[in-house]
Amino acid sequence: MNGVSSTKTKVLRLRLKDKHAKFLSDLAREVNFVWNYCNELQITMFNRERRFLSGYDFAKFTRGATKEGLHLHSQTVQAIAEEYATRRRQCRKVRLGWRKSTGSRRSLGWIPFKKVATQVTHGQVKFAGQWLSLWDSYGLDAFQIRAGNVCEDARGRWYLNACVAVPVAEPVDRSAAWRDVGIDLGLKDLVATSDGEKQSAPQFYRGLEAKLAVAQRAGKKDRVRAIHAKIANRRKDSLHQFSTHLVRGYDAIYVGNVNASALAKTPHAKSVLDAGWSAFRTMLRYKCDFAGATFAEVNEAFSTQTCSACHSRSGPQGIAGLGIRAWTCGECGTVHDRNVNAAKNILAAGRRRLAEGIPALLGRGRTSKSVPSWGR
């Protein structure tokens, strides 16, 4: 997909797991220490020379601070000094308030960082030498973090606010008609749409099964791990492509609320766990958010058994029915592809829900919103 003209900066807010609270509070105390040191320095400097310090000036004084027992990244110390200088300038004051680490008027934790001070892998963020777990609601791996901060809210919960660059494509002309699509998440066909498009799961393994078998027989654990990682990457890649393609093509996307953990208890467990439904849904949700498209999860009960043409429940049933690819409706004689039929029912359910829930949205196309095209 082409048409990428520029990037825009977004701030992603992600909740960090509570187990890191102690570690982060300790860091925040050090931040307060650095902040107050800057304040003190500024007061002294003003009294003595009637001069204001810039972020750059502070660097000369704070250099080496991280070697003196602070655990903060040197770039974080620099970020604090710059923020101090900026805010003091904005407030047009000689000095700012002190940050308090204890007592009833304690300042809420705040730890800024710069690009070099973080690292993201597998849904974890490395921060001040520690890997932090978080609820990765955006798929952080897909973004380049530029800068940001870690901060605490009034309830003592910690969040990562990450500034990321998001490529912006030329706005797509959506003046024509509102387009919506239903999506069925399955086993063999990982994704099937109500318009008949499909993305199949086995393609991720293509050419790798043999290599995997050889490595497993030879007991080469590292090699096996590497091949599995490759398969996972291929899957993620193609899910990114497909979700981007969908978000660019439709104004509303409805996905069934398929329950992976319920199916995982059956012999299909492996392919279910493999399927990456939740990853795909997460991608769709945030890409829709950014593009201003509607995203909804709908109850997909009976979506497989119901004929999308005549609404009789004449389709394949139960676990045994999972193997059936195509069927003919006994009531109206329509021939269905199992997954596409399910996607059509999900589309109908999504339209019903939209009509009940947010009537104003129906029939109104996106006009000025631009569509991102990351994920290639």
Ligand SMILES: [Zn+2]
């Ligand atoms: Zn029928």
